[in-house]
């Protein structure tokens with residue numbers, strides 16, 4: 001049995017969600033509510049001591065780290081619509097792109113996302129209530145990020161992250177001008193993991209990502225959005241807490257059945 005603990009269909013949660021849908025695997029989705037710090041509650045830190053999503057429970061074994069979860073699904077279910085090339089050279093190319101998204105691309109986009117959105121999510125708390133929550137966060141760097149989301153990020157950090165985003169957009173556009181998919185001729189985990197971060201960029205960074213400036217990047221995003229698995233995933237995976245931000249948890253939902 002597979003249970004995925006996640007947020008809504010974006011960022012790191014989107015990587016295993018889309019992989020599960022592409023591979024047609026049945027799983028139970030358990031969506032946590034970030035606005036009430038549900039992922040830092042003791043029941044969840046028993047599952048992932050880092051207090052972060054996504055986490056996958058496979059018959060009682062827990063796997064964390066979004067890209068590792070995707071690779072695990074390939075290892076355990078290789079016959080179900082493979083998302084990893086059979087050629088070792090192309091697999092290496094795929095891993096260069098998944099490593100890049102995990103070590104570089106996701107961080108700069110994440111900082112700006114936190115600056116623009118996460119602070120608003122916790123406005124309802126007093127400073128004291130907020131600090132009580134933040135003190136429970138297992139990773140020190142995440143405590144810093146939550147405090148900055150509420151009280152402000154240093155401007156030099158924002159400027160540097162925006163520079164990295166512009167660089168990342170140019171890098172993706174250059175690659176996709178040469179190749180239909182990031183790792184070569186086939187759609188792979190390289191595309192899924194980068195799409196998880198890039199999908200909202202036309203809306204969020206419209207001055208950098210648009211049909212004129214980055215036609216290949218925009219086309220790649222649309223091709224992925226048009227895939228049946230991606231459409232099914234978005235249709236069946238509402239962001240359950242987008243409007244009901246005070247509710248503590250959602251019931252597990254059978255997905256991809």
Ligand SMILES: N[C@@H](CCC(=O)N[C@@H](CS)C(=O)NCC(=O)O)C(=O)O
Nearest residue numbers: 011012013052053054065066067142
């Ligand atoms: N390296 C981890 C990062 C996980 C991560 O950053 N998860 C975010 C959601 S996209 C999270 O749980 N953030 C809430 C927090 O840290 O408080 C992975 O790839 O799974």
